[in-house]
Amino acid sequence: MSETGWEQVVRDLVAHRGEALVRYASLVSGNPDDAADLVQDALVKTFGRLRNGLSLQSAEAYVRRAILNAALDRGRRMTRWRRISHLTAMVDEQESPAPATEERLDLAEQLRRLAPRERACLVLRYYEDLKVDDIAASLGISSGAVKRYLSDGLAKLSAALQDGGAQQTNDSIQVRSIP
Numbered sequence: 165m166s167e168t169g170w171e172q173v174v175r176d177l178v179a180h181r182g183e184a185l186v187r188y189a190s191l192v193s194g195n196p197d198d199a200a201d202l203v204q205d206a207l208v209k210t211f212g213r214l215r216n217g218l219s220l221q222s223a224e225a226y227v228r229r230a231i232l233n234a235a236l237d238r239g240r241r242m243t244r245w246r247r248i249s250h251l252t253a254m255v256d257e258q259e260s261p262a263p264a265t266e267e268r269l270d271l272a273e274q275l276r277r278l279a280p281r282e283r284a285c286l287v288l289r290y291y292e293d294l295k296v297d298d299i300a301a302s303l304g305i306s307s308g309a310v311k312r313y314l315s316d317g318l319a320k321l322s323a324a325l326q327d328g329g330a331q332q333t334n335d336s337i338q339v340r341s342i343p
Contacts, residue, residue: 173223174211181224188228191287193235194276206230232284232302239280274324282317285310 177185182203189206190199210226218226275283281303288299296314300307 170211170218173218173220174207176220177223177227178207180220185224185227185231188287188291189231189235190272191275191291192232192284193238194272194278194280194283196272198238202231202234203227205234209234229302232288236280236284236303239283243280274321277324278317278320279313281305282313282320285313286317286321289314 185203185206186199189202190196193199193202206227207230209230210223275286278286284303285299288294288302289296294302296307296310300310303310
């Protein structure tokens with residue numbers, strides 16, 4: 165049985181760019197456990213309908229956009245659920261109010277704490293290296309909103325760094341690498 169063009173593109177995309185897509189999904193979603201699921205869902209959405217004539221680069225662009233959309237949708241659903249979850253559930257455990265004594269900065273954890281739009285804007289700006297106008301077009305929001313999300317996200321990350329969440333040595337911040 166011979167392979168059609170789009171099947172070969174999917175095979176090459178997963179083989180050559182699969183790990184990069186999972187890393188991208190992990191950064192965008194803020195959850196490494198959901199990253200592989202996001203990539204798989206994006207591949208299904210992108211190639212669910214026959215898509216002939218796609219190059220490897222254009223197929224990756226479609227998949228990245230599908231990952232971003234799915235992550236933003238999940239973020240919206242989780243935000244809605246957080247607003248009403250207290251009405252349906254009781255907390256079983258209470259975390260200790262004592263602050264952690266030796267906390268190191270984990271950039272992925274700090275990104276997870278951001279709102280989905282802030283996280284998406286920061287990842288697109290500093291991971292994808294897009295300009296503000298390109299981010300605005302990609303997310304379908306105004307440039308001013310992107311600037312605000314970037315400003316708020318950077319302020320939150322800066323505050324996390326100032327709070328002693330990182331060990332500083334010779335004016336450099338020690339962070340664990342993102343997988």
